[in-house]
Amino acid sequence: MQTRYSFGGDEHVYVEVDEEMSLEAFFIALSLRNAVAEAEIPGVTEICPANASFEVRFDPDVIAPEAMMARIKELEHKAEVSEKRLTTRIIEIPVYFQDPWTHETLMRFRERHQDPTGSDLDYAARINGYDSVEAFLEAFHSQPWFVSMVGFVAGLPFLYQLVEREKQIQVPKYLRPRTDTPKLSVGIGGCFGCIYSVRGAGGYQLFGITPVPIYDPTQTVSYLKDFMVFFRPGDIVKWKPIGREEHDRIAAEVQAGSYAPRIAEVTFDLDAFNADIAGTNAKLMEALDGV
Numbered sequence: 001m002q003t004r005y006s007f008g009g010d011e012h013v014y015v016e017v018d019e020e021m022s023l024e025a026f027f028i029a030l031s032l033r034n035a036v037a038e039a040e041i042p043g044v045t046e047i048c049p050a051n052a053s054f055e056v057r058f059d060p061d062v063i064a065p066e067a068m069m070a071r072i073k074e075l076e077h078k079a080e081v082s083e084k085r086l087t088t089r090i091i092e093i094p095v096y097f098q099d100p101w102t103h104e105t106l107m108r109f110r111e112r113h114q115d116p117t118g119s120d121l122d123y124a125a126r127i128n129g130y131d132s133v134e135a136f137l138e139a140f141h142s143q144p145w146f147v148s149m150v151g152f153v154a155g156l157p158f159l160y161q162l163v164e165r166e167k168q169i170q171v172p173k174y175l176r177p178r179t180d181t182p183k184l185s186v187g188i189g190g191c192f193g194c195i196y197s198v199r200g201a202g203g204y205q206l207f208g209i210t211p212v213p214i215y216d217p218t219q220t221v222s223y224l225k226d227f228m229v230f231f232r233p234g235d236i237v238k239w240k241p242i243g244r245e246e247h248d249r250i251a252a253e254v255q256a257g258s259y260a261p262r263i264a265e266v267t268f269d270l271d272a273f274n275a276d277i278a279g280t281n282a283k284l285m286e287a288l289d290g291v
Contacts, residue, residue, distance in 0.1 A: 001025060003032070003076055005069050010060045013069050016053040021160060021191065025052035026148050027270055030086070030234070032072070032079035041071050049233050051148045051158060084270035090144065090236040090284050092262040093186075093195070096247040097121075097137055097208035101182045106206045112176040120205040124171045124188065140169060140207065141239035144284055145193055146268075150231050153200065155215025157231040159193035162273070162281055173203035184210045186239075211251040212261060222257040230261075236268065238285050262291050 001024070004016045015032065018025035033054045037047055043062030048055045058068050098121065110116040115123040125136035145159035152158075161168050173189040181202035186195050189204035196202060197215035213221050214230040224230060242250070253259035264287040273280045 001028060003028075005072065007065055007069075008055065010065060011057055013056045013058070013065070013072060014053065015056070015072060018052045021051040021148060023146065023160070023270055023273070024084075026146075026160075027084040027086075028079055029053055031082040031084075032075060035075040035079050035082075036072055039071070039075060041068070043068065048151075049149055050151070051160075086234050086268045088234040088236060088266060088268055089232075089263050090238060090266050090287055091231075092238050092240050092288055093210055093212060094240045094242045094246065094250060095141070095186050095208045095210050096242050096244060097141075097186075098133075099209045099244075099247070102185050102187075102206040102209050105178065105180060105182055105185075108180075109174070109178045112174050112178065114172065114175055120171075120187065121207055124169070124205050124207070127171065128169055136169075137207070137241070139167075140193075141241055143281055145237045145239070147231050147233055147235040147237065148192075149233055150229060153197055154217075155197035155229040155231070156194055157214070157235070157237070159195075159237055160191065161193065162236070162277070162284075164277060171205045173205070177201050177203040181206070182209060184213065186210055209247075211247050211254060212259070213254060221254065223260060234268070236266065236284055238288060262288055264288050264291050 001018050006014045008014055017029045029052050033047055033049055036056060043059045044056060045059060046057040106120050121133045121136065125133050128136060130136040144162045146162050147157045148160045149158045168191055169188060170191045171188045179201050181196050181200060183199040184195060185206050186208045187204040187206045194204055195210060195214055215228060216224040217228050219225050219228050250259055266284055266287045
Protein backbone atom coordinates (compact mmCIF):
# COMPACT_ATOMS: atom_id res chain seq x y z
CA MET A 1 0.00 0.00 0.00
CA GLN A 2 1.22 3.46 -0.87
CA THR A 3 0.22 6.12 1.66
CA ARG A 4 -0.80 9.40 0.06
CA TYR A 5 -0.76 12.86 1.62
CA SER A 6 -2.50 16.06 0.60
CA PHE A 7 -3.25 19.46 2.09
CA GLY A 8 -6.73 20.78 2.76
CA GLY A 9 -6.10 24.49 2.96
CA ASP A 10 -3.52 25.79 5.45
CA GLU A 11 -4.75 23.87 8.49
CA HIS A 12 -5.35 20.26 7.40
CA VAL A 13 -3.33 17.31 6.15
CA TYR A 14 -5.26 14.38 4.69
CA VAL A 15 -3.56 10.98 4.95
CA GLU A 16 -4.93 8.12 2.83
CA VAL A 17 -3.52 4.60 3.15
CA ASP A 18 -5.66 3.11 0.40
CA GLU A 19 -8.61 4.10 -1.79
CA GLU A 20 -10.47 0.89 -0.89
CA MET A 21 -11.46 -0.10 2.62
CA SER A 22 -9.80 -3.25 3.93
CA LEU A 23 -8.89 -4.37 7.43
CA GLU A 24 -5.20 -4.16 6.49
CA ALA A 25 -5.59 -0.53 5.36
CA PHE A 26 -7.67 0.28 8.44
CA PHE A 27 -5.00 -1.03 10.82
CA ILE A 28 -2.15 0.79 9.06
CA ALA A 29 -4.16 4.03 9.20
CA LEU A 30 -5.03 3.37 12.85
CA SER A 31 -1.39 2.72 13.75
CA LEU A 32 -0.21 5.86 11.96
CA ARG A 33 -2.97 7.93 13.52
CA ASN A 34 -2.02 6.64 16.98
CA ALA A 35 1.65 7.35 16.28
CA VAL A 36 0.80 10.94 15.36
CA ALA A 37 -1.24 11.32 18.56
CA GLU A 38 1.48 9.79 20.75
CA ALA A 39 4.15 12.03 19.19
CA GLU A 40 2.34 15.07 20.65
CA ILE A 41 3.44 17.25 17.74
CA PRO A 42 3.21 20.93 18.72
CA GLY A 43 0.42 22.64 16.80
CA VAL A 44 -1.79 19.57 16.26
CA THR A 45 -5.31 20.44 17.43
CA GLU A 46 -7.41 17.51 16.15
CA ILE A 47 -7.10 14.10 14.48
CA CYS A 48 -10.20 12.85 12.65
CA PRO A 49 -10.24 9.13 11.67
CA ALA A 50 -11.96 7.62 8.61
CA ASN A 51 -12.11 4.16 6.99
CA ALA A 52 -8.55 3.77 5.70
CA SER A 53 -7.45 7.35 6.22
CA PHE A 54 -7.46 10.24 8.65
CA GLU A 55 -7.16 14.01 8.73
CA VAL A 56 -4.92 16.09 10.96
CA ARG A 57 -5.86 19.65 11.85
CA PHE A 58 -3.02 21.89 12.98
CA ASP A 59 -2.18 25.51 13.73
CA PRO A 60 0.03 26.85 10.91
CA ASP A 61 1.29 29.59 13.23
CA VAL A 62 2.86 26.86 15.38
CA ILE A 63 4.00 24.42 12.69
CA ALA A 64 4.30 25.08 8.95
CA PRO A 65 2.23 22.83 6.65
CA GLU A 66 5.33 21.28 5.00
CA ALA A 67 6.84 20.58 8.42
CA MET A 68 3.57 19.01 9.57
CA MET A 69 3.50 16.65 6.61
CA ALA A 70 7.17 15.78 7.09
CA ARG A 71 6.57 14.82 10.74
CA ILE A 72 3.73 12.47 9.76
CA LYS A 73 5.87 10.85 7.06
CA GLU A 74 8.61 10.21 9.62
CA LEU A 75 6.15 8.04 11.56
CA GLU A 76 4.96 6.01 8.57
CA HIS A 77 7.43 3.11 8.91
CA LYS A 78 6.62 2.73 12.60
CA ALA A 79 2.95 2.32 11.71
CA GLU A 80 3.58 -0.21 8.94
CA VAL A 81 5.56 -2.59 11.18
CA SER A 82 3.44 -2.20 14.31
CA GLU A 83 1.34 -5.07 15.64
CA LYS A 84 -2.12 -5.20 14.08
CA ARG A 85 -4.01 -5.95 17.28
CA LEU A 86 -6.78 -4.01 18.97
CA THR A 87 -8.45 -4.24 22.37
CA THR A 88 -12.02 -3.28 21.65
CA ARG A 89 -15.69 -4.07 22.32
CA ILE A 90 -18.22 -6.41 20.76
CA ILE A 91 -21.71 -4.96 21.02
CA GLU A 92 -25.02 -6.73 20.46
CA ILE A 93 -27.45 -4.59 18.46
CA PRO A 94 -31.07 -5.84 18.28
CA VAL A 95 -32.71 -5.27 14.90
CA TYR A 96 -36.37 -5.60 13.93
CA PHE A 97 -35.96 -6.66 10.30
CA GLN A 98 -38.76 -5.98 7.78
CA ASP A 99 -40.33 -3.52 10.21
CA PRO A 100 -43.32 -1.36 9.21
CA TRP A 101 -41.53 2.02 9.50
CA THR A 102 -38.64 1.43 7.09
CA HIS A 103 -40.98 -0.55 4.82
CA GLU A 104 -43.34 2.42 4.56
CA THR A 105 -40.42 4.70 3.77
CA LEU A 106 -38.83 2.50 1.12
CA MET A 107 -42.20 2.06 -0.62
CA ARG A 108 -42.70 5.85 -0.70
CA PHE A 109 -39.44 6.26 -2.61
CA ARG A 110 -39.67 3.35 -5.09
CA GLU A 111 -39.33 5.66 -8.10
CA ARG A 112 -35.77 6.41 -6.91
CA HIS A 113 -34.83 2.75 -6.65
CA GLN A 114 -33.18 0.28 -9.03
CA ASP A 115 -36.12 -2.14 -8.60
CA PRO A 116 -39.36 -0.16 -8.15
CA THR A 117 -41.50 -3.32 -8.02
CA GLY A 118 -39.90 -5.01 -5.01
CA SER A 119 -38.48 -4.12 -1.61
CA ASP A 120 -34.90 -3.25 -0.71
CA LEU A 121 -34.48 -6.72 0.81
CA ASP A 122 -35.84 -8.42 -2.31
CA TYR A 123 -33.34 -6.51 -4.42
CA ALA A 124 -30.40 -7.08 -2.07
CA ALA A 125 -31.07 -10.81 -1.82
CA ARG A 126 -31.34 -11.23 -5.58
CA ILE A 127 -28.21 -9.34 -6.61
CA ASN A 128 -26.15 -11.11 -3.94
CA GLY A 129 -27.23 -14.53 -5.20
CA TYR A 130 -29.53 -15.59 -2.36
CA ASP A 131 -32.67 -17.61 -3.02
CA SER A 132 -34.74 -15.78 -0.44
CA VAL A 133 -34.85 -12.74 1.82
CA GLU A 134 -34.51 -15.08 4.80
CA ALA A 135 -31.26 -16.54 3.46
CA PHE A 136 -29.94 -13.04 2.81
CA LEU A 137 -30.80 -11.88 6.33
CA GLU A 138 -29.11 -14.96 7.78
CA ALA A 139 -25.92 -13.99 5.93
CA PHE A 140 -26.33 -10.40 7.12
CA HIS A 141 -26.72 -11.07 10.85
CA SER A 142 -24.90 -14.38 11.40
CA GLN A 143 -21.40 -12.86 11.26
CA PRO A 144 -20.03 -9.79 13.09
CA TRP A 145 -19.35 -6.38 11.53
CA PHE A 146 -16.41 -4.05 12.20
CA VAL A 147 -16.90 -0.31 12.82
CA SER A 148 -14.34 1.28 10.52
CA MET A 149 -15.34 4.90 11.13
CA VAL A 150 -17.94 7.05 12.84
CA GLY A 151 -19.17 10.23 11.24
CA PHE A 152 -20.56 11.87 8.10
CA VAL A 153 -23.77 12.15 10.11
CA ALA A 154 -23.13 12.62 13.84
CA GLY A 155 -22.67 9.25 15.52
CA LEU A 156 -23.33 7.17 12.38
CA PRO A 157 -21.16 4.01 12.23
CA PHE A 158 -19.76 2.62 8.98
CA LEU A 159 -19.76 -1.18 9.34
CA TYR A 160 -17.55 -3.61 7.42
CA GLN A 161 -18.55 -7.29 7.46
CA LEU A 162 -15.97 -9.66 8.96
CA VAL A 163 -16.05 -12.37 6.30
CA GLU A 164 -13.92 -13.37 3.32
CA ARG A 165 -13.87 -10.63 0.67
CA GLU A 166 -15.72 -12.82 -1.84
CA LYS A 167 -18.54 -13.39 0.68
CA GLN A 168 -19.10 -9.76 1.58
CA ILE A 169 -22.58 -8.44 0.96
CA GLN A 170 -22.61 -5.49 -1.43
CA VAL A 171 -25.65 -3.46 -2.47
CA PRO A 172 -25.55 -0.14 -4.36
CA LYS A 173 -27.25 2.90 -2.88
CA TYR A 174 -30.53 4.22 -4.30
CA LEU A 175 -30.29 5.74 -7.77
CA ARG A 176 -31.48 9.02 -6.23
CA PRO A 177 -31.36 9.74 -2.49
CA ARG A 178 -34.47 9.71 -0.33
CA THR A 179 -35.54 12.90 1.42
CA ASP A 180 -36.55 10.94 4.53
CA THR A 181 -35.17 7.98 6.46
CA PRO A 182 -36.41 6.86 9.90
CA LYS A 183 -34.04 7.31 12.82
CA LEU A 184 -32.14 4.10 13.72
CA SER A 185 -32.77 2.46 10.34
CA VAL A 186 -30.32 -0.34 9.49
CA GLY A 187 -29.11 -0.96 5.95
CA ILE A 188 -26.29 -1.19 3.42
CA GLY A 189 -24.76 1.07 0.77
CA GLY A 190 -21.91 -0.42 -1.26
CA CYS A 191 -19.95 -2.73 1.05
CA PHE A 192 -20.80 -0.73 4.19
CA GLY A 193 -23.60 -1.31 6.64
CA CYS A 194 -24.85 1.54 8.80
CA ILE A 195 -27.30 2.63 11.44
CA TYR A 196 -28.89 6.02 10.77
CA SER A 197 -28.25 7.91 13.99
CA VAL A 198 -30.84 10.60 13.21
CA ARG A 199 -33.82 11.01 10.89
CA GLY A 200 -33.00 12.60 7.56
CA ALA A 201 -32.13 12.07 3.92
CA GLY A 202 -30.34 8.94 2.80
CA GLY A 203 -29.66 6.43 0.07
CA TYR A 204 -28.71 3.15 1.73
CA GLN A 205 -30.93 0.11 1.16
CA LEU A 206 -33.21 -0.30 4.20
CA PHE A 207 -33.55 -3.66 5.96
CA GLY A 208 -34.84 -2.94 9.46
CA ILE A 209 -34.67 -0.73 12.52
CA THR A 210 -33.09 -0.92 15.98
CA PRO A 211 -34.71 0.41 19.17
CA VAL A 212 -31.27 1.21 20.62
CA PRO A 213 -30.23 4.91 20.36
CA ILE A 214 -26.64 5.44 19.21
CA TYR A 215 -26.43 9.25 19.39
CA ASP A 216 -27.88 11.54 22.03
CA PRO A 217 -26.74 15.18 22.14
CA THR A 218 -28.98 15.75 25.19
CA GLN A 219 -27.26 12.85 26.99
CA THR A 220 -30.49 11.72 28.63
CA VAL A 221 -30.17 8.10 27.42
CA SER A 222 -28.76 6.18 30.39
CA TYR A 223 -25.79 4.58 28.60
CA LEU A 224 -24.91 7.79 26.70
CA LYS A 225 -24.54 10.10 29.71
CA ASP A 226 -20.72 10.02 29.58
CA PHE A 227 -20.43 10.48 25.81
CA MET A 228 -23.18 11.35 23.35
CA VAL A 229 -21.82 9.04 20.58
CA PHE A 230 -22.15 5.30 21.20
CA PHE A 231 -19.74 3.76 18.68
CA ARG A 232 -15.98 4.08 18.32
CA PRO A 233 -13.78 2.99 15.39
CA GLY A 234 -12.72 -0.60 16.01
CA ASP A 235 -15.95 -1.63 17.75
CA ILE A 236 -17.45 -4.92 16.57
CA VAL A 237 -21.22 -5.33 16.11
CA LYS A 238 -23.26 -8.53 16.39
CA TRP A 239 -26.81 -8.10 15.07
CA LYS A 240 -29.61 -9.82 17.00
CA PRO A 241 -32.88 -10.34 15.07
CA ILE A 242 -35.95 -9.40 17.14
CA GLY A 243 -39.69 -9.10 16.57
CA ARG A 244 -42.15 -6.29 17.23
CA GLU A 245 -42.83 -7.30 20.84
CA GLU A 246 -39.15 -7.26 21.80
CA HIS A 247 -38.59 -4.05 19.85
CA ASP A 248 -41.32 -2.31 21.84
CA ARG A 249 -40.07 -3.74 25.15
CA ILE A 250 -36.51 -2.48 24.54
CA ALA A 251 -37.80 0.92 23.40
CA ALA A 252 -39.77 1.19 26.65
CA GLU A 253 -36.69 0.24 28.70
CA VAL A 254 -34.63 2.88 26.88
CA GLN A 255 -37.31 5.47 27.68
CA ALA A 256 -37.35 4.39 31.34
CA GLY A 257 -33.55 4.53 31.59
CA SER A 258 -33.22 0.84 32.45
CA TYR A 259 -31.84 -0.56 29.18
CA ALA A 260 -28.17 -1.59 29.04
CA PRO A 261 -26.68 -2.85 25.74
CA ARG A 262 -24.84 -6.16 25.88
CA ILE A 263 -21.13 -5.34 25.53
CA ALA A 264 -18.02 -7.46 26.06
CA GLU A 265 -14.35 -6.52 25.86
CA VAL A 266 -12.46 -8.51 23.21
CA THR A 267 -9.12 -8.51 21.43
CA PHE A 268 -9.13 -8.42 17.65
CA ASP A 269 -5.92 -9.71 16.07
CA LEU A 270 -5.74 -9.19 12.31
CA ASP A 271 -3.24 -12.00 11.68
CA ALA A 272 -5.33 -14.45 13.69
CA PHE A 273 -8.45 -13.32 11.85
CA ASN A 274 -6.87 -13.81 8.42
CA ALA A 275 -5.61 -17.27 9.45
CA ASP A 276 -9.01 -18.45 10.75
CA ILE A 277 -11.94 -16.16 9.97
CA ALA A 278 -14.69 -18.52 11.12
CA GLY A 279 -12.88 -19.44 14.33
CA THR A 280 -12.09 -15.82 15.18
CA ASN A 281 -15.69 -14.75 14.59
CA ALA A 282 -17.01 -17.58 16.74
CA LYS A 283 -14.76 -16.53 19.64
CA LEU A 284 -15.80 -12.89 19.27
CA MET A 285 -19.49 -13.72 19.39
CA GLU A 286 -19.04 -16.20 22.25
CA ALA A 287 -17.65 -13.35 24.35
CA LEU A 288 -21.15 -11.91 24.56
CA ASP A 289 -22.40 -15.06 26.29
CA GLY A 290 -20.28 -14.18 29.32
CA VAL A 291 -21.94 -10.80 29.77
